[in-house]
Amino acid sequence: MLEFSVFRHIKDPKPYPARCSFSRACDYFLEAVQAEEKQRIPLWSPTTFSPGKTRSKSSAQHIHWLVYDVDTSPRPFSVWRLFSQWSVLAHTSWSHSPHHHKYRIILPLAKPIPAKDWDRASQAAVELWAQVVGENAGEPDTKALVDCARVYFRYAHPQVEIDNSSPLHPKQYHQTGHHCAELLELDYSHIPKAKPIRRKHTSYTDGSISLKQGMEITAVREQIASHLGAHISGNEARKITCPNCSRNSVHFSLDLSYPNSNKWPSCNHKNSCGWWGTFEQL
Numbered sequence: 292m293l294e295f296s297v298f299r300h301i302k303d304p305k306p307y308p309a310r311c312s313f314s315r316a317c318d319y320f321l322e323a324v325q326a327e328e329k330q331r332i333p334l335w336s337p338t339t340f341s342p343g344k345t346r347s348k349s350s351a352q353h354i355h356w357l358v359y360d361v362d363t364s365p366r367p368f369s370v371w372r373l374f375s376q377w378s379v380l381a382h383t384s385w386s387h388s389p390h391h392h393k394y395r396i397i398l399p400l401a402k403p404i405p406a407k408d409w410d411r412a413s414q415a416a417v418e419l420w421a422q423v424v425g426e427n428a429g430e431p432d433t434k435a436l437v438d439c440a441r442v443y444f445r446y447a448h449p450q451v452e453i454d455n456s457s458p459l460h461p462k463q464y465h466q467t468g469h470h471c472a473e474l475l476e477l478d479y480s481h482i483p484k485a486k487p488i489r490r491k492h493t494s495y496t497d498g499s500i501s502l503k504q505g506m507e508i509t510a511v512r513e514q515i516a517s518h519l520g521a522h523i524s525g526n527e528a529r530k531i532t533c534p535n536c537s538r539n540s541v542h543f544s545l546d547l548s549y550p551n552s553n554k555w556p557s558c559n560h561k562n563s564c565g566w567w568g569t570f571e572q573l
Contacts, residue, residue, distance in 0.1 A: 298346070354403060356398065358397050368392055381396045
């Protein structure tokens with residue numbers, strides 16, 4: 292059985308686990324969803340997450356599908372057939388057009404890959420694309436490929452008020468395809484593990500006081516904000532990269548004497564992330 296996660300809409304942070312056979316997956320992924328606009332389309336993720344957790348890289352457990360999100364390749368949608376030595380399904384994207392090919396090629400994996408290994412596995416996936424499609428055929432969206440907590444819109448196409456038989460109707464140029472064969476075993480054993488990066492310790496005080504004591508001092512907090520490249524808005528340091536969800540969503544107050552000031556840095560995305568911690572973690 293193949294596993295994945297589903298989401299009701301783009302603002303839904305809660306993953307709902309799903310399991311099905313490849314044939315049922317084809318029915319699920321390749322039946323066009325009826326939606327008046329893209330933001331109302333339900334989403335799915337090739338990743339399973341820790342029970343009770345919201346979608347984030349820190350809660351990702353295993354990746355069960357390899358997804359190539361194609362927006363810039365000069366090759367047409369039919370390129371998906373090059374992957375037919377494995378089980379594969381494919382569909383055009385919402386913004387696909389006859390003159391600008393956008394599509395998604397989806398391959399279930401024979402063995403789920405731990406999220407901690409996905410950096411290496413995604414490199415192997417780029418190599419596989421070059422081997423199968425060709426090095427000069429453009430690349431899939433690598434930003435999407437390396438994200439172990441990525442979500443994708445279900446297959447859908449715009450609703451338009453013209454006759455279905457018109458060549459301008461999306462039904463005439465949006466396409467799907469699938470083929471059942473062996474499941475892909477994505478080998479990434481040849482890709483070395485990345486060496487851990489040792490973060491350089493930054494001293495925000497002259498040594499006469501600890502950083503914990505310095506947290507109460509406005510000048511020290513301003514220095515920390517400057518070092519982190521924060522955007523200053525009034526008494527708030529904002530748009531700092533969150534160590535948990537990797538979004539520029541951490542904020543903290545500079546002068547703690549102000550009412551309702553935030554002593555500890557915390558992530559704005561309370562429902563989907565909820566991180567808060569110390570300056571050392573930033």
